[in-house]
Each structure stands twice: as structure tokens, then as C-alpha cells.
Amino acid sequence: MKGILKIAFKLLVNDKGKYAALLVGITFAVFLMVQMISIFSGILIKSSSTVINLGADMWVMDPAVNNVASSIPLPDYVLDAVRSIEGVNYAVPLYSGAALVKLRNGIFQPVTILGLDDHSLFGRPELIEGEIEDIYAENAFIVVQDAEVRKLGHPTVGTEFELNDHRGVIVGIAKVGASGLFGLPTLYTTYSKAIQYIPSPRFTISYILVEPKSPEAVTHIESEVRRLGYLALTKDEFMEKIANFYKYQTGLGTNILIMTAVSFLVGLSISGQTFYTFILENLEKFGALKAIGAKGRELIYMILFQAAFTALVGYGLGVGLCVLIIVLAKIRVPEYSATVTFTTLAFAFVMVLIIAAISSYIGIRKVLKIEPFDIFRG
Amino acid sequence: MDTAISAKELTKWFGEGDLRTYAVKEVSFDAYFGEILFVVGPSGSGKTTLLSMISGILRPDSGTVNVDHVDIWSLTPDQIAEFRLNKVGFVFQDYHLFPRLTTAENVAIPLILKKKDWNESIRDAEHYLDVVGLKNKAQLAPVKLSGGEQQRVAIARALVAQPDLLIFDEPTASLDGDTGRRIMEFVKNRILNDSRCILIVTHDSRIFEYADRIMRMEDGKTVGIEKRADH
Structure with missing residues (x-):
């Protein structure tokens, strides 16, 4: 042959x-x-970069959310309710939103702000410069070193900017697994600082990040959250939901x-x-x-x-x-x-x-x- | 001489009903090892159809063909393909050489089909190219050869598997008179032997002198088989 x-x-x-x-x-x-x-x-x-980068196993959100960038704020009691669900190891709030920063040269630049839980800093990025504890300093932000960072004028530790008339200063430079879809630089700070610096509606929690005690607890957590009138998804389910939105609704x-x-x-x-x-x-x-x-x-x-x-x-x-x-x-x-x-x-x-x-x-x-x-x- | 081919009452028709036309009708003959048998006749007389039935290419509608005492049309299709590969060498009128292969590769095809090692097949092919006087053309593409040389490549390909039965279809049709005669001299003197039977279909009366016997066909029937006086 x-x-x-x-x-x-x-x-x-x-x-x-x-x-x-x-x-x-x-x-x-x-x-x-x-x-x-x-x-x-x-x-x-x-489109799922935030979900990938923060790495939470489960996300709680409003059922109307169809992609991570369009969060619908959750009342504070939902956080307490989720924390009380059997099988939840811990649950923390996340702020996710957009803001305009004014650079030293007078240019305004839209950015994505991620406010991490003050106590745990759950979802914090890996730093390539600076110390994570510095995020608690006054006006402190950590900038992500990705393709978009040049839009902030290639900031270094100590670079200052304005955010809604508040002074902001870069205290660390981080790297993440995936950069965002909309071409915006990303700044990390604490949850409390984020809601203080950025004009917010009545409710301020964008998502609740949940760590289940075991994989078996996921189904129970999802059904309990559903009873509250909200939606709990695993990381993969959330990414699939986002993908489906872009595939079928856009x-x-x-x-x-x-x-x-x-x-x-x-x-x-x-x-x-x-x-x-x-x-x-x-x-x-x-x-x-x-x-x-x-x-x-x-x-x-x-x-x-x-x-x-x-x-x-x-x-x-x-x-x-x-x-x-x-x-x-x-x-x-x-x-x-x-x-x-x-x-x-x-x-x-x-x-x-x-x-x-x-x-x-x-x-x-x-x-x-x-x-x-x-x-x-x- | 031993009988190489024994054809009995061979019949082949094309079309059905009123359109049925007999290409070959109840033809019987024997051919022997060690002879060159010419099949001659006008166009449409059934020469090619007859040879196709004898060589295992076209199934007859009735009659039998025994080659070396084997009824070839009682074999399965795969066995008939094996029969053609092992027992029959064809020299087609248009040669049908592969222009994308070298001359040696063209000649080696029957051996490669017999699953012989590639390098050995090429070596054997070069030997047969030497036999037909073309060893120095082994690595050339057939299109670089003259008509007579291509004819000899086709003959080498037909010989390489050492078949008992060699079938030539109009071997001199596209050659000038001298080249045609040289080819026939070569076939007569170098190719024919006591364990081989050669059948040649031709219109070309200039080469009739090379036949041992001549079978004449008209309208699908044999009208006579003559033995050449000088053979």
C-alpha cells in the first residue's frame, strides 16, 4: 500500500x-x-475578563444582568442573606463600575473601577510593583498593566490623577490574565473607597462573590439565592451567560x-x-x-x-x-x-x-x- | 505448442431491444505460447472488444475464455484484477503514461501494484528500460521522450511483471514506418519467447510480416485465421 x-x-x-x-x-x-x-x-x-481575573467560584447578581459590565446594584441585605446560606464559606461585596479620571495633562480618560472587599481583598490581582497593603492608604489605587494602561500615560507608582474631584494616586502595578473588552484601563481599589469616590445609586453592591464550602453546596446556594429573587451562577455559568449574550443578543x-x-x-x-x-x-x-x-x-x-x-x-x-x-x-x-x-x-x-x-x-x-x-x- | 488462450463462442452486445448491436458474435479461437497473433479488421469489426474480453477487462455476455487453463470469467472481480496484474501486460494505443512520474516510475507501476518494495521496483524497471534501450532516460518525464521512445516505455511497463500474455493495441498507429518496424523487430526478437503469447490488434498492413498467424474480423465475427507461410 x-x-x-x-x-x-x-x-x-x-x-x-x-x-x-x-x-x-x-x-x-x-x-x-x-x-x-x-x-x-x-x-x-x-468580555469575561473581570470574571476570569477575580477568580470567584460563584457570583450573585440581579437576574437581569446579561454581561459583567452591566451590573445592577444589589441591596445590602442580600449580602447578609447570602452569608447566612448553608454551604457558603464566605461572601464578599464587589463594586464594578466606570468613571472618568482626569490626568495630570488635563485629559479625561474613562476607566473601569473594581472595588474589592475591604477585609479580605478577595479577587486582588497579582502585583508586579508595590505592596497590596498600600491599597488601604488614602486615595490609593492599583493600576493594571495591560494593553490599555498607556491611555493613562504609562503611570508608575506615585502617579497622581483626579477622580470626581478626589485625588488619586497609584500605589501598585498589577498584572491580570485577561484585559477588558471595551478598551478601558482598570483601577483596583477597596470597596469602601470606590463607593466613596464614585457617585452611586441607593444600592452599591455590584456583585457578591461567593466561596462555597464544597462543590456539592453549589446547587443549594443557587436555589437559595433564587428564592431571594436573585441569581447565583458559578464562574463557568456566568461566562457562558456573557458569551450567550454576545452570541445571540448582539x-x-x-x-x-x-x-x-x-x-x-x-x-x-x-x-x-x-x-x-x-x-x-x-x-x-x-x-x-x-x-x-x-x-x-x-x-x-x-x-x-x-x-x-x-x-x-x-x-x-x-x-x-x-x-x-x-x-x-x-x-x-x-x-x-x-x-x-x-x-x-x-x-x-x-x-x-x-x-x-x-x-x-x-x-x-x-x-x-x-x-x-x-x-x-x- | 501449449495453448495460451482458448476462447469459445464469445459474444458481446451493447444496447437492448431493437437497439441491441453485436460487437462480437460467437467467436472461437485458440492462441499459443510462443506465437504472435494479429487481430486485424476494419474499424468497428470488434477487435478491441474481443481483446478486452480475453484480457479480463470486459465481461462477455456469453462464451468462455480460458487463459493458461483458467476460466477467467468465473473469477471474482478482485481475482480478475489480480489476473490482469500477474498474467497480462498491456500496451495501450495512447500509451497512457503518467506525465508526472519519471519514466522508471511509470515502468515500475505494475510491480508497485503487486506491492513490491519501491526501490526494488525502480531497479527492476530500470532493467527493463535497459532491455528496451532507454536506461539513460529513466529519470526523465515521459513527455520529454519521442513517440517511439514512449512506445518502448509502454512496452517496458507491460513486460516488467513478466506476464504470459502481452496485448498491443495498435502499436504502430502513431509511429512512422521505420520506427514501427523497429518496434516490431524488437517485439519479435527480444520480447517473444516460448512461455509468452502476444496478441496485436492493428490496421497497419506494413507490419503483418511480423505475425505468426493473422485472425481477420468483420462485423464482430471471425472471417478466417491464416498462418503466415514463412512462419
């Missing part, structure tokens, strides 16, 4: 024009599919889906058509092989090998090209959101296999129909 596959390989790659056209079709399709889905994955990860997911389908069809039509032409041009040769003594299944193996080989090379080139462009884009535009996930790679791989299967199916049908007698007859 190895020998006949080698013949198939040589027939394929020695026909440089056709082979290049086949590769271009599949590479293009894979590139577009992976690129589209990676951009969407990047957006989804960024039109973004539908557009990406359409673009992915179009990419698939473009790739299928280019490579399918080229492969079909390749088979047609070699049809007499396949017939001659049959006449010489090749069995039908050997010809099928040859065609499947050619299709699979082209698909795999095209897949590799497409993924490589996509990663290269994402890397280059991130160098030029740091906040560019695109993430190649294993799920995306697996999806594109399945799609490319489908392209190869459909293309080879057409070829196989043709080759199996050719009769050696037709070759003999000329």
Missing part, C-alpha cells in the same frame, strides 16, 4: 499548478474560519457564524472544483491503472490520500498564517482581540476534513465509474 500512496503523492505534488490551487483553496478557507472564530473567541474572553455571533459558513463554502468550492478537475485530467490514467490490475479500493485509497494530504497541509498553512497575522496585529494593535483556542483548531480541522471528504467523494465516484474498456477503446 505504501508504494501506491507514493504514486498518489507524486501525481499530486508534481502537478504543481493544481496542487498550489488546491492548497490555496484550503489554506484560504482555514485561514478565514480560524480567523473569524479566533476574533470571536478573543471578544468572548475579553448579532455578533450570527455574523461570525455566517462568515464562517461563507469561508467554508468558498474553501469547499475552490478545492472541490480544483480536485474534481485534477481527477478529470487524470481519469484516463486511473482507468489505465485499473486495466493494469489496480483494484477499486486501491484507487479509492489513492484519492483519499491525495485529498487528506492536501487538506492537512492546507490546514497547517491556514492555521500558521492566521497565527502569524494575529501575532503581527497584536504587535501593532495591543488591544486586538483574537485568541486561537483548541476548540477553534478542532472545529477548523473537522471542517477541512469535510471539505476533503466531499472533494474526494466526487473524485471517487468518477474514478469508480471509469471502465478499463473505455481506456482500451481510446
Whole structure:
């Protein structure tokens, strides 16, 4: 079998024009599919960045919340009620909101403010400069070193700014796992300072972060919170809710889906058509092989090998090209959101296999129909 | 001489009902090891259809074909493919060489189909290219060869698996007179042996002198088999 596959390989790659056209079709399709889905994955990860960075196992929120940036304040009694639920190890308040800071050069810059529980600082980021205790100092804020920090003029420890006529000072620089979707720099402070500095409605708790005593307690906590008229979600459930919002309620997911389908069809039509032409041009040769003594299944193996080989090379080139462009884009535009996930790679791989299967199916049908007698007859 | 091929009452038709046309009708003949048998006749007389049935390519509607005492049409499709691979060598009218493979790789195809090691197959192919006088062209693409050279590559491919039965379809149709005669000299003197039977379908009366016997066909029937006086 190895020998006949080698013949198939040589027939394929020695026909440089056709082979290049086949590769271009599949590479293009894979590139577009992976690129589209990676951009969407990047957006989804960024949209859940607060949830990822704070790391709480459970989040309590108003049932109308559909993404982490649009919190609906909770009454203080909900915090007490959640703390009293059996199975809750601890529960802390979180302030999450937006504000305008005035920089020393007079420019106003919108920022995201996260106010951590004063007692536990639960969800605090990892500091790369400064000490976490300094967050309790007067006017203290910790800035996140991400793609957006340059919008604050690349602050260092000691940099001052104004926030609603309050003086603010950077006491630490932190790093986090994911930066936000909306291109805003992030400042951490304590919960009490956040509600003091930022004009707030009657209720000030954006979310309650919960640590259950055990994984088994999660269901009970969720049902008890539901009885209070609120919603408790695990970290994964909350991220899924946010993802669903962007997928189904913003039109973004539908557009990406359409673009992915179009990419698939473009790739299928280019490579399918080229492969079909390749088979047609070699049809007499396949017939001659049959006449010489090749069995039908050997010809099928040859065609499947050619299709699979082209698909795999095209897949590799497409993924490589996509990663290269994402890397280059991130160098030029740091906040560019695109993430190649294993799920995306697996999806594109399945799609490319489908392209190869459909293309080879057409070829196989043709080759199996050719009769050696037709070759003999000329 | 031993009987290589024994065809009995071979019939093949195409179409059904009023449209049924007989390509070959009740043809019987024997061919022997060590002889060159020409099948001649006008276009549409059934020569190619007859050879296709004898070589395991086209199933007859009735009649039997015994090759080396085996009724080939009682075999399964896979066994018939094996039969063609092991017992029959074809030289097609248009050669059907693969332009994307080297000359040696083209010749090695039957051995590769027989699952022989690639390198060994290429070595054997080069030996047969040497036999047909083309060893120095082994690494060239067939398109770089002349018509006569391509014909010899096709002959080397037909020979490489050492078949008992060699079938040539119009071997000189696209060659000039001199080249055609040289090819036939080569077939007669170097290819034919006592354990091989060669069947040649041709229109070309210039090469009839190389036949041991000539079978004439008209309208799907045999109209006579003549033995050449000088053979």
C-alpha cells in the first residue's frame, strides 16, 4: 500500500499548478474560519475578563444582568442573606463600575473601577510593583498593566490623577490574565473607597462573590439565592451567560457564524472544483491503472490520500498564517482581540476534513465509474 | 505448442431491444505460447472488444475464455484484477503514461501494484528500460521522450511483471514506418519467447510480416485465421 500512496503523492505534488490551487483553496478557507472564530473567541474572553481575573467560584447578581459590565446594584441585605446560606464559606461585596479620571495633562480618560472587599481583598490581582497593603492608604489605587494602561500615560507608582474631584494616586502595578473588552484601563481599589469616590445609586453592591464550602453546596446556594429573587451562577455559568449574550443578543455571533459558513463554502468550492478537475485530467490514467490490475479500493485509497494530504497541509498553512497575522496585529494593535483556542483548531480541522471528504467523494465516484474498456477503446 | 488462450463462442452486445448491436458474435479461437497473433479488421469489426474480453477487462455476455487453463470469467472481480496484474501486460494505443512520474516510475507501476518494495521496483524497471534501450532516460518525464521512445516505455511497463500474455493495441498507429518496424523487430526478437503469447490488434498492413498467424474480423465475427507461410 505504501508504494501506491507514493504514486498518489507524486501525481499530486508534481502537478504543481493544481496542487498550489488546491492548497490555496484550503489554506484560504482555514485561514478565514480560524480567523473569524479566533476574533470571536478573543471578544468572548475579553468580555469575561473581570470574571476570569477575580477568580470567584460563584457570583450573585440581579437576574437581569446579561454581561459583567452591566451590573445592577444589589441591596445590602442580600449580602447578609447570602452569608447566612448553608454551604457558603464566605461572601464578599464587589463594586464594578466606570468613571472618568482626569490626568495630570488635563485629559479625561474613562476607566473601569473594581472595588474589592475591604477585609479580605478577595479577587486582588497579582502585583508586579508595590505592596497590596498600600491599597488601604488614602486615595490609593492599583493600576493594571495591560494593553490599555498607556491611555493613562504609562503611570508608575506615585502617579497622581483626579477622580470626581478626589485625588488619586497609584500605589501598585498589577498584572491580570485577561484585559477588558471595551478598551478601558482598570483601577483596583477597596470597596469602601470606590463607593466613596464614585457617585452611586441607593444600592452599591455590584456583585457578591461567593466561596462555597464544597462543590456539592453549589446547587443549594443557587436555589437559595433564587428564592431571594436573585441569581447565583458559578464562574463557568456566568461566562457562558456573557458569551450567550454576545452570541445571540448582539448579532455578533450570527455574523461570525455566517462568515464562517461563507469561508467554508468558498474553501469547499475552490478545492472541490480544483480536485474534481485534477481527477478529470487524470481519469484516463486511473482507468489505465485499473486495466493494469489496480483494484477499486486501491484507487479509492489513492484519492483519499491525495485529498487528506492536501487538506492537512492546507490546514497547517491556514492555521500558521492566521497565527502569524494575529501575532503581527497584536504587535501593532495591543488591544486586538483574537485568541486561537483548541476548540477553534478542532472545529477548523473537522471542517477541512469535510471539505476533503466531499472533494474526494466526487473524485471517487468518477474514478469508480471509469471502465478499463473505455481506456482500451481510446 | 501449449495453448495460451482458448476462447469459445464469445459474444458481446451493447444496447437492448431493437437497439441491441453485436460487437462480437460467437467467436472461437485458440492462441499459443510462443506465437504472435494479429487481430486485424476494419474499424468497428470488434477487435478491441474481443481483446478486452480475453484480457479480463470486459465481461462477455456469453462464451468462455480460458487463459493458461483458467476460466477467467468465473473469477471474482478482485481475482480478475489480480489476473490482469500477474498474467497480462498491456500496451495501450495512447500509451497512457503518467506525465508526472519519471519514466522508471511509470515502468515500475505494475510491480508497485503487486506491492513490491519501491526501490526494488525502480531497479527492476530500470532493467527493463535497459532491455528496451532507454536506461539513460529513466529519470526523465515521459513527455520529454519521442513517440517511439514512449512506445518502448509502454512496452517496458507491460513486460516488467513478466506476464504470459502481452496485448498491443495498435502499436504502430502513431509511429512512422521505420520506427514501427523497429518496434516490431524488437517485439519479435527480444520480447517473444516460448512461455509468452502476444496478441496485436492493428490496421497497419506494413507490419503483418511480423505475425505468426493473422485472425481477420468483420462485423464482430471471425472471417478466417491464416498462418503466415514463412512462419
